Amino acid sequence: MAPPSLSQYLDCCATTPLAPEVAERMAVVQAEAWGNPSSLHGFGFAAAEQLERSRQAMAALLGCQQERVVFTSGGSESIHLALLGSAPPLELTNTSGDAPRLLISAVEHPASRAAAAALQRRGWLVQEVPVDRLGAIDLEAFERLLAPPTRLVSLIWGQSEVGTIQPVERIAALCRSAGVLLHLDAVQVLGHQPLRLAEMPVDLLSFAAHKIQGPRGVGALVVKPGIQLQPFIGGGGQEGGLRSGTEAVALVAGFEAALQLATDRLVVHGDCDPVAPLRDALAAELLAMPGVVLTGPDPRQSGHPARLPHHLSLLVHAGRGDWLNGRQLVQTLWREGFACSSGSACSSSGSAASAVLLAMGYESSAAAAGLRISLGPWHGSELLEQFPQALERARAAL
Ligand SMILES: Cc1ncc(COP(=O)(O)O)c(C=O)c1O
Structure with missing residues (x-):
């Protein structure tokens, strides 16, 4: 065949x-900025500068602040950092004796289900919001479930199997007025619609590069100002202490190049x-x-x-x-x-x-x-x- x-x-x-432009960009960055961004010499400075330029460019493309873009290994890791990082062990949070609750939908990606199960093992309650025949969450049930003890909501923005886009503006407004933290799994929407994250009352958003002709092995978690997270990978304190490990500078540059291509396409076609x-x-x-x-x-x-x-x-x-x-x-x-x-x-x-x-x-x-x-x-x-x-x-x- x-x-x-x-x-x-x-x-x-x-x-x-990989888009050819992305592969080219990664090759250049790998050749010019292969040093360890933490090193205190020219090779390290070049890598650190490159990494921060990519972070700045990514933030501009996502419409958010640069210090809030945390690079990870992909969508699954971003989701785990969002959920485990914002849900500390119960003894640190629990003064009343009631277990806090995480809401997810019935149509989450397995990575979110796994992170939710990890929270359950920490003593959190996890409840699924039902969906209708089209995969859209039941907003009435969702609103009812936002009452205490719900502290955290994690929802898939664009469903990977059946394509349903959840009404995130409405969901975010409901979470904001209930004082509940909101994480969106935005892996499938990235590059397919313009994102102006600073304007959205969403606290945490997960992304991956490989769905948009970027490289595998790199993703991002956007963390809105004021949100405190606990890292689950410790070590050298990279990524503002949230994700230790030597940064993948060339992969990050590939992610940036891929998002730039996708954004240009949207701009040329009137945001569609x-x-x-x-x-x-x-x-x-x-x-x-x-x-x-x-x-x-x-x-x-x-x-x-x-x-x-x-x-x-x-x-x-x-x-x-x-x-x-x-x-x-x-x-x-x-x-x-x-x-x-x-x-x-x-x-x-x-x-x-x-x-x-x-x-x-x-x-x-x-x-x-x-x-x-x-x-x-x-x-x-x-x-x-x-x-x-x-x-x-x-x-x-x-
Ligand atoms: C909606 C959604 N969330 C999360 C993931 C996991 O992303 P990754 O494979 O980069 O870990 C995927 C990948 O299929 C996905 O489609």
């Missing part, structure tokens, strides 16, 4: 290839992701096929809840009353040359039924049938013909 071209890679919510019209056209083609149904919000309808602009998620009917298993469909589509996902790449080794689709009210055979298609800026209209045909062949083969 000939190696598939990038135009057949439809799994950008899992990861993306230019891949959205292609995604909409692909949705129209696929949903016109018999037995193909959408999960998550309909991209053809405006209003709440919105959908990630590069994201499509489907269930495909076998034709005799059964849903095609998502993992088998992904494997068969790969034989047709297309790289898709059966949901979240991070959960693809787990049980067949998606916890996200189950939480949205799908029965188990449908919840095992999820197919995710996520586009990148390089995709073009050839997809509109090629992919539906490949899906039809895959369905026939199965």
Whole structure:
């Protein structure tokens, strides 16, 4: 089989290839600023200066203050730093004897679920806010649950499996008036909509570079002024004491370059992701096929809840009353040359039924049938013909 071209890679919510400009920038920074930023000599000074220039540029692109951007190894680590860092062990916080509560949604990424479980082991209560059939959180239930003992909320802004964008402005206002700390997992929204974080009453936000054609192994946590965090990696006290370990200066420069590219694309297209019209056209083609149904919000309808602009998620009917298993469909589509996902790449080794689709009210055979298609800026209209045909062949083969 000939190696598939990038135009057949439809799994950008899992990861993306490095943009050539990003690879070039990283090579330059690696050559010129390879020193340890903590060293007290010219090599170290060059690396430290480069790191701080990247931090400043990232802050400007995110619309926040530079001293508040903490670099990490990726989305999972940022989420853990946000949750574990803002929820100290109970004996330090608890004067009344009541356990504090963390609210998460029923459709969080496994990294947030793992961090929530760690808080539970520290004695915190963890409660899930239910979602509707489209994956949007139940705002009435959420508002009720914001009452004491809730101290912390962590929500996925753009859902990776079904694309639902939560109404974060409303959520942030509710948290602010209840005096509850809010962390958003913004890994999937980064680069797909403009972010002006200083204007948002959100306390902590997690990001990763590799979803936007940046390198793997680098992420960021934005910490709003006044928020005190406890580090969970100790050592040399780098990143303002919040994340010890010699800084990955070239990876950070790659993250900055990737975010600059994504931001430029949004600016040129009036703050909209230019891949959205292609995604909409692909949705129209696929949903016109018999037995193909959408999960998550309909991209053809405006209003709440919105959908990630590069994201499509489907269930495909076998034709005799059964849903095609998502993992088998992904494997068969790969034989047709297309790289898709059966949901979240991070959960693809787990049980067949998606916890996200189950939480949205799908029965188990449908919840095992999820197919995710996520586009990148390089995709073009050839997809509109090629992919539906490949899906039809895959369905026939199965
Ligand atoms: C919404 C969301 N949060 C967190 C993560 C974890 O990010 P990373 O793989 O960089 O640790 C991912 C990655 O798939 C994600 O999609």
